[in-house]
Amino acid sequence: MVRDRRTAILEAAARVVARRGVRGLRMEELATEAGVSTALVYYHFKDRAGVLRHTLEFISDRADRYTSDGDGGGGPLDAREELEQSLLLEFQDLPAVRENSTAWGELRASAVFEPELRGDLARATLAWIHDVADLLSRVRPTAPAPTLTASAERLTGLLEGLSTRWLSGALPLAHARGLVKEAVAVEIERLGHPEI
Numbered sequence: 001m002v003r004d005r006r007t008a009i010l011e012a013a014a015r016v017v018a019r020r021g022v023r024g025l026r027m028e029e030l031a032t033e034a035g036v037s038t039a040l041v042y043y044h045f046k047d048r049a050g051v052l053r054h055t056l057e058f059i060s061d062r063a064d065r066y067t068s069d070g071d072g073g074g075g076p077l078d079a080r081e082e083l084e085q086s087l088l089l090e091f092q093d094l095p096a097v098r099e100n101s102t103a104w105g106e107l108r109a110s111a112v113f114e115p116e117l118r119g120d121l122a123r124a125t126l127a128w129i130h131d132v133a134d135l136l137s138r139v140r141p142t143a144p145a146p147t148l149t150a151s152a153e154r155l156t157g158l159l160e161g162l163s164t165r166w167l168s169g170a171l172p173l174a175h176a177r178g179l180v181k182e183a184v185a186v187e188i189e190r191l192g193h194p195e196i
Contacts, residue, residue: 022110
C-alpha cells in the first residue's frame with residue numbers, strides 16, 4: 001500500500017509538472033491530484049526538492065521502460081534498428097510519452113533558475129547519454145569511447161529540441177521522426193569515418 005501511494009504521488013507530480021511547470025508545483029495541489037493528504041506527500045518526500053528529485057527519477061525510469069520495451073511485433077532487431085527504435089520511441093503520440101517529455105522539458109528549463117535541480121538532471125542526462133553511446137557502440141564497436149559519447153550527446157540534445165517543437169505543435173510528429181532517422185544515419189556514418 002505504501003508503494004502504491006508513493007507511486008500515485010509521483011504519477012501526479014509528473015502530471016502537475018507537465019501541466020503547470022516546476023514553478024507551478026504546489027504541494028497542496030499535488031496532494032489533491034494524487035488523492036492523498038499533504039502530510040503524506042511530506043512523509044514520503046520530505047520537501048519540494050525531494051518531490052522534484054524523485055519525479056525526475058520516476059520520469060527517467062518510465063522513459064527507460066517505454067524506449068526499451070519496443071512494440072514487440074517484429075522479432076529481433078539488429079544493433080542499428082535497436083538504436084533507431086530506442087530514439088524513435090521518444091516520439092509516440094501517447095499520453096504517458098507526451099506527459100513524460102513535457103515534464104522532462106519543464107525540469108530542464110527550471111534547472112536554469114533552480115540550482116538544486118542541476119545535479120540530479122545532469123546525472124539523469126549522463127545516464128541517457130551513456131545508454132545511447134552503448135547502443136552506438138553495438139553499431140560501431142571499433143569507435144573510440146569519447147567519439148561515441150560525443151555522438152550520443154548530439155543525438156540526445158537533438159531529441160530534446162525536436163521533442164519540444166513536436167509537443168508545442170511547431171513540428172509534425174512524422175517530420176520529427178524523419179529527422180531523428182536522418183540524424184542516426186549521419187552519426188553512424190560519422191562514427192565509421194573518424195576523420196570527419
